[in-house]
Amino acid sequence: MKLPKTFFNKISLLGAILSITALAIFAFLFILTYFFDVGGAYIGILMYMLLPVFLIIGLIFIPIGMIRTARKIAKDVNHDPMRWRVIDFNNPRTRVASVVFIFGTLLFLVLSAVGSYQAFHITESVEFCGTVCHTVMEPEHTTYQNSPHARVTCTECHVGEGAGWYVKSKLSGAYQVYSVLAEKYPKPIPTPVKHLRPARETCEQCHWPQKFYSSQLRYEKHFLADSGNTEWDIHLNMKIGAEHSAFVNQKGIHWHNNQNVKIEYIASDEKREVLPWIRYINLETGDTIVYENEWEPLEDSVKAVAEKRKMDCMDCHNRPSHKFLVPQLFIDNAIAGGQIPKELPEIKRVTMGILFSEQFNTKDTAMMVIENRISEFYKDNYPEIFAEKYNLIEAAIAGTQDGFSKNMFPEMKANWDAYPVHIGHLEYNGCFRCHDNNHVSSEGKRISKDCNMCHSILLQGEPCKSEVGKHNESLEFKHPVDIDEAWKEANCSECHRYLYF
Ligand code: HEC
Ligand code: HEC
Ligand code: HEC
Ligand code: HEC
Ligand code: HEC
Ligand code: HEC
Incomplete structure (x- = not known):
């Protein structure tokens, strides 16, 4: 079993040692992770991303060294160095070399197939996205684990199906790795995410608009900041869809998603918390209504050039997975x-x-x-x-x-104040960004703030002393502490976002 003479040179030997060491470490780690169930994203990155680099460099070194030696030998015996070599299978060294080459290549192909498959899975894993850049992703990873989507992977919302978005995400991911290493990332990470994939292609893979519920009960419990931490309960029936599921989303909260409804808006801030201009188009009849904030209307010149965003799931459910509670x-x-x-x-x-x-x-x-x-x-x-x-x-x-x-x-610097939630209206304006009674059309129609339009209050008050409504009727809201009629005039968020400052 002799290898060709050309193999015995410093470069090829170094290459061989490099690749065999990489392979040996790989085999060791493979046994460790496979049979003893240790490991995680870091070992994965080592096994399927770093070791292969050394393996390949080593494998490239081997032929480079061999070609150089072959040329040197040819020169020494005065052969034309450019002449093709004759492969002579009668020479036992050639036979050994060919067998090593053929089996080596096959093994390499199999390993790279397994390796790229594993590398794909690792870079798509929650652990990789959520824990490798620990400090940077900690806020999103922690809130994610406490969300209803804790079993949905990061990539199902952030990348979705298809090769195009996969490549896009890896390219921007490469830049993110650089910005983490160079400490160039912003704190907090800005929201909304500019190039988020449209909800249609992510959320709607699991929650399709034809299959929403008609209503949902919410039981809220609050404790007042008094000496006894008085409990205050509120039960609400959220009118998510029409009263009966057969009417799908012709009425109710998810009416905004109706295929015949198109709502667009202009935001005057980065976080989309202030929406001075709203246009509703009925796609069936073509009727169009423009609502403008009567107190702070936009200038015509601003309106003409401003980005008009079409409302989708994310304009209400903007924190389905990373909710920083107040x-x-x-x-x-x-x-x-x-x-x-x-x-x-x-x-x-x-x-x-x-x-x-x-x-x-x-x-x-x-x-x-x-x-x-x-x-x-x-x-x-x-x-x-x-x-x-x-x-x-x-x-x-x-x-x-x-x-x-x-x-x-x-x-x-990640907390409730940096990441407003657009659902509801207590701490942030949320629904009241439009439904605040101040957005008026040219005919005087207002986007309603009627307390019974989105939900009915079924119960409110201290336990045992609470006020209970009749079936299908809403109670009139009673504010837990006496603030007179302030809750009718001001938006709730004016007091509640920084209530205790
Ligand atoms: C249910 C879907 C969903 C899942 C699962 C999900 N995200 Fe998000 N993520 C979002 C949405 C929606 C936004 C914000 C959209 C906006 O406001 O523009 C977001 C925003 C972010 C941001 C930007 C900063 C911020 O908080 O707004 C980061 C970083 C992030 N996600 C990381 C992750 C990581 C890491 C995971 C997995 C551990 C993950 N996400 C899982 C939907 C998801
Ligand atoms: C891979 C499937 C999947 C994707 C993608 C997904 N979700 Fe979900 N979603 C779920 C599951 C599973 C639940 C939990 C259902 C349950 O608790 O009964 C859920 C629950 C929810 C809920 C109810 C939350 C609650 O408090 O009960 C909302 C709202 C929601 N998702 C919105 C979204 C939005 C918005 C997106 C896109 C950014 C999205 N989902 C993407 C699977 C998904
Ligand atoms: C106008 C705001 C708004 C829009 C737009 C919106 N939702 Fe909702 N959605 C709500 C509210 C409010 C609830 C009630 C639960 C709550 O109060 O958190 C809800 C409840 C849900 C639930 C839980 C109940 C159920 O029916 O399963 C899911 C899932 C959901 N939405 C998904 C979506 C998806 C997907 C889209 C986009 C196609 C979407 N929503 C668009 C406001 C909205
Ligand atoms: C971008 C602006 C905007 C936001 C944000 C918004 N809405 Fe609306 N909503 C509208 C418009 C416009 C109408 C239609 C008003 C009309 O009748 O002309 C509407 C109508 C409704 C209706 C009545 C639907 C029907 O006919 O039965 C409900 C219920 C509703 N919204 C709930 C909500 C809830 C809940 C939220 C917050 C989670 C919300 N909206 C956030 C713009 C908005
Ligand atoms: C445009 C729709 C809409 C209108 C109008 C509206 N609400 Fe709400 N309200 C919501 C939504 C959505 C939630 C649920 C928020 C969540 O998912 O956490 C909510 C929650 C509440 C809660 C429970 C808060 C908690 O956390 O316990 C109270 C109380 C409430 N609303 C009172 C009112 C009163 C009073 C009015 C009239 C001034 C009103 N709402 C008008 C959509 C609306
Ligand atoms: C003028 C300021 C102000 C306005 C406006 C206001 N609140 Fe409050 N709210 C308070 C104060 C003060 C408390 C008492 C805080 C405590 O004792 O914990 C409170 C407490 C509450 C609580 C008890 C839970 C908690 O967070 O402590 C609820 C629920 C509530 N308000 C709902 C609303 C709703 C819904 C609106 C809008 C329709 C609203 N409030 C508008 C000042 C306000």
């Missing part, structure tokens, strides 16, 4: 779920005071401040609780820290 909401949830004890007096007010007043730079300082300030508050104001029921205080600290970690990310 502090009052994640604290309410923690009290409702029992992580933060409701019997701890004033706990809602205390947590609000901390979460809204402090500007945290890192998660670690936030964890410390939360612990110290809650603990100090009870030490100073409720010494008997501090002495006898410290476990309640401990639970409240843990619950607040947990809520913070899942919704506020100081390192990336």
Whole structure:
């Protein structure tokens, strides 16, 4: 078993050592990951992206060295170096070389097929997208895991089907890797995503507009910032579609998606929170209505050149997977779920005071401040609780820290304020960006803010003392604390977005 003489030169030997080492490490890792179930995105990147590079460089070195030596030998015996070599299978060295070459090539082809398949899967995996650039993607990855889409992969929304978008995503991904390495990425990552694939080609693969529900019940629980953390319940029937599913989306909230409806708008800010101009076209009849904000109409010159965006799923469901909850909401949830004890007096007010007043730079300082300030508050104001029921205080600290970690990310400046949610109208204007009673057509028609148009309130108030409506009738909204008629005139978000500042 002898190899051709030309093989024995520094370059080819180095190449051979390089590829055999790469292959050996690969085989070792393969056994490790396959039989012992260890690994993850990092080992995957090593196995299917870095090792192959060394393998291929090594494999290229081998023939380069051999050709150089062959030419040198030819020159030494005065042969024309450009003359073709005769492949003589009677020479045992040639036979060994051919067998090594043929089987080597076959093995290489099989390995590259497996390798590229694996590399494809790794770069498409949630782990790769969500954890490799840990700090940068932490906010989106964490909120994703707590969303209804925790089992939908990142790429199903961000890339979707088809080779075109796959290539596009890998090209922009390459730039993103560069910007992470060079620390050039913006904080927070800007939203809305400019080149997001249209909802039609992503969301509608799983949620098709013909199959929406007619209504949905929402049971909300709030706790007021008073001494007893008074519970306040609200039950709503959301009118998602027409009363009966046979009418599909001819009425109700998903009417905006009706195939005969086209709604366009001009946004006057990056985040699309202010929409001064809205056009509704009935595609069946051709009727067109333009609604403009009567207080702040756009100049004609601006209207002529501004981008007119067609409304789709994302204009309401803009955070289906990365919802950064406002502090009052994640604290309410923690009290409702029992992580933060409701019997701890004033706990809602205390947590609000901390979460809204402090500007945290890192998660670690936030964890410390939360612990110290809650603990100090009870030490100073409720010494008997501090002495006898410290476990309640401990639970409240843990619950607040947990809520913070899942919704506020100081390192990336990602939180509820950076990423507004367009559904609803309590903390952000959401539906009230259009439905605020201030958008008027030239005939005086307004986009309605009628409290019973989108939902009916079925129950409201403190448990056991709550007001309950009749079937299919809506109660008149009662604001949990007395603010007179302010909720009728102002938009809810005017107080609720920064309620505790
Ligand atoms: C259910 C669909 C869906 C899934 C699954 C999903 N995203 Fe998103 N993602 C969106 C939408 C929609 C936006 C924002 C759209 C907008 O406002 O323009 C977004 C925005 C983002 C942004 C921009 C910053 C921001 O918060 O607006 C990043 C980064 C991101 N996603 C990363 C991820 C990662 C990483 C995963 C997987 C761990 C993932 N996404 C899974 C739908 C999804
Ligand atoms: C791969 C399939 C898939 C894709 C793509 C997808 N979803 Fe979903 N969606 C789901 C599943 C599964 C659920 C959970 C259903 C459940 O909880 O019963 C869900 C739930 C939802 C809900 C209900 C949430 C709740 O709180 O109950 C909304 C709203 C939603 N998706 C909107 C979207 C939007 C907007 C997009 C596009 C950005 C999208 N989905 C893309 C599969 C998908
Ligand atoms: C005008 C705003 C708006 C638009 C546009 C919109 N939705 Fe919704 N959607 C809502 C509201 C409001 C709810 C009720 C749930 C809630 O309050 O969060 C809802 C509920 C849902 C649900 C859960 C209930 C169900 O029927 O399964 C899904 C899924 C959903 N939407 C998907 C979509 C998709 C996909 C699109 C785009 C084709 C879309 N929505 C467009 C406002 C909207
Ligand atoms: C970009 C502007 C815009 C946004 C944002 C918007 N809507 Fe609308 N909506 C309209 C227009 C325009 C109409 C039609 C008004 C008319 O009758 O001329 C409408 C009509 C409706 C109707 C009545 C449909 C019917 O005929 O039964 C409902 C219900 C509704 N919207 C709910 C919502 C909800 C809920 C949200 C927030 C999740 C929302 N809308 C956000 C523009 C908007
Ligand atoms: C254009 C549609 C629309 C109109 C008009 C509207 N709402 Fe709502 N409202 C919503 C949606 C959508 C939600 C659910 C938000 C969510 O998914 O979290 C909501 C939620 C609520 C909630 C529950 C908030 C919570 O988190 O507990 C209350 C209370 C409420 N609305 C009161 C009102 C009152 C009062 C009015 C009249 C001034 C009104 N709504 C008008 C769409 C509307
Ligand atoms: C003038 C300011 C103001 C306006 C406008 C306003 N609210 Fe409030 N709201 C408050 C205050 C203050 C509280 C008490 C906060 C607490 O005790 O936790 C509150 C509490 C609430 C709560 C109890 C849960 C919580 O977040 O603490 C709900 C629900 C609520 N408001 C709904 C609404 C709705 C819906 C609208 C619009 C239709 C609205 N509010 C408009 C000031 C306002």
